[in-house]
Amino acid sequence: MFKHLIKLIWNRRKKNSLFLAEIVVSFMVIFILSSFLIFYYQNYRKSLGFNYENVWVLRYSNPPELKEIDSLVRYYDQVRNVLKSAPQVKSYSFSGGNFPYSNSISNSNLDYKDKSFTGVNVYSIEGDYPKVMETELVAGRWFTAEDSLNKHKPILITKTLSQEMFGADNPIGKITGKAEKEAEIIGVINDIKSDGDYLPSGNSMFSQLKPGDVKWAGRILIRVSPDADAAFESNLYKLLSNTMKGSSIELSHLYDIRASRNRQTTTPMLIFAIIASFLVFNVSLGLFGVLWYNINQRKGEIGLRRAIGASAFAVNRQLVTEALILTTFSLLIGVFFAIQFPLLKVFDLKSSVYFIAIFISCIFIYLLVFICALYPGKQAAAIMPAMALHEE
Template sequence: MFKHLFKLIWNKKKQNFLLMTEMLVSFLVLFAVFTLMMYYYDNYKKPMGLEYENVWVINYGNSYQTKNTDSLNLYYETLRKTIKSLPHVREISFVSGNTPFSQQINNGGMTYKGKHIDHINNYTAEDSYKDVLNLTLLEGRWFNKEDAVSKNRPVIIDNNLKEVTFGKESAVGKLLGGDDDKNKMRVVGVIQAVKKDGNYANPGPGEYFRTDTGSFRWLSKILVKVDPGSDAAFEGKLYKTMANYMKNSNVEIEHLTNKLRSTNYFALVPMIVLGIVSTFLVINVALGLFGVLWYNINKRKGEIGLRRAIGATGNSVSAQLVSESMILATLALIVGAFFAVQFPLLNVFDLRAEIYIEGMLLSILFVYLLVLICSLYPGKQAAAIYPAVALHEE
């Protein structure tokens, strides 16, 4: 049976080659789409690592300029007390510019036992930062006042950086830095990685540093945790308080919920573009496959009628046409799978191998389903051809 089918396919190799090429291109595009979908889904399943509801971001320009550090700290401590005295304010924290769901980034590197790790998200935060975002502490502790006099600069890392650096070992108490580094940092805690770029982005690795006496010279954002249901009237009051205190500063208030929504939309743009392209391609392949099979039936009426005349059933004729299509799809998918499997083997784009494999399997199933659907109706039409009518036309 298969030998006969391969012979029929080979006799129409030029026509079938074009059809296989369409299937191959469809598979490769679908592989990219499904791999990206699995990557997004894999990230979506990971915990957010923070509570963003009822958290606002105050952006301000550093309007107070002085060389006296004590005066600078007094200025911002007074601002802190003023904001915390407002109703509906639970906690605030001065932070670096790369707040959750913002487009600002601050990357750096770190060395441990000769191993250098790049692209680490660096955050500067106060002791109250953990309470504002309700971060999940996995090991050790968060910053406190004792860290101001610590021999080694304290640092808190997330679980992604901990896994890359220490594996399954405990990270608390370990010193980070090269062998020749005199200013090594001591890990005092490990937190759950924060998905700062939205639900669909890969979180971390990240490390957190405690603010010092000179940090107010460059900090320009405040995270404010407010009571649930805080309305626009309170937001206006908070804005006036900031504007009156920092008269020469541009003040802007944002909500983390709105920033997360915008960040998610931005992250989904590549998925939407690929989805549109793949949809048009799949439609073209489906129409092409359907048209080729329909054309083959009209060209092969004599062959089909002869098979029916010598005893072939309608189901066997239909199965033959469907089988030919599935064999063509299999040949195209073998070539496509060869290229697709190179991505996990070569660790392209630094994604987990499981994501590529899941994307490849979904693409294979989709192509098979598409070919099956497109060949069933022409196969049914072929099965309905009467032997006498087909032979009479010949």
């Protein structure tokens, strides 16, 4: 039977070319969309590595009249006293401009023996940072005040970076970098997804802010109690404004910054999904029309099959099977192009993401063609032999 169907398809290859092209294009669109959706979903399932709830971000600038380091240190000591005295402030930490969801980039290379890791995300923080962000320590310890006196610069790294650098070996106490850039690993924390819920965590390291570094830190991360409301926020802003005279300050919520960062990621994909949906809908109408047209052109053939004893079910099955076989030929072409994505590292996603997307796209296309072929096949099966032969 299949040999006979393939022969029929081959004899109508010119008329089936449009069908083939529509399936290949639809498959590629669904494949690309599925790849990104799977990529986002896999990242979304992973832990954030910190808690953004009830964290406020204070952006500040240095007062122009203060130039000396000692003056700035005393100035920000007053800010610390204000934050300590605020009843609903649980903890705080000065931070560089690179913090979770900040859209700010601070990268560096991290070397260990013959290994070199580029594009490592660098966070400059204070010792109370784990209380503010509620990050989880996997091994080692956090920064202490005495670390600023160490010969080597103390750093913490994320779990994935530790595994890539040292494998199963204990990273604590290892010296990274060269010459004046040598640093000692004192702790390992869980990976953090700083670019949003849908993007990977990436490799990260944490360095300690010294007292004099507050002049360029520019941010204070503040964890407040859950009952902190708009009234407290207004009072805190007034207190800080009165204390930080000459500075421009801005208070925002990490929850809102996260939502904005996620929108930057999902909006382009949502637009692409809408466009893909319209395309698939139009292709569905096209497939339905092509199948309907082909059936109308084959009334004589269908009538003859019915006249020699073929049942309505057999006719319906033949037409649906023809469509699925033709779909298989189209998918073989589409899969050939899709396999090039992991080989050429297009979009730089994991190979498993592409293969799952190929499987999902094939299932989707088969279901789409089956549904589009089902009704025309049913209509063909209802053709009366006498009427079809009479028209011929």
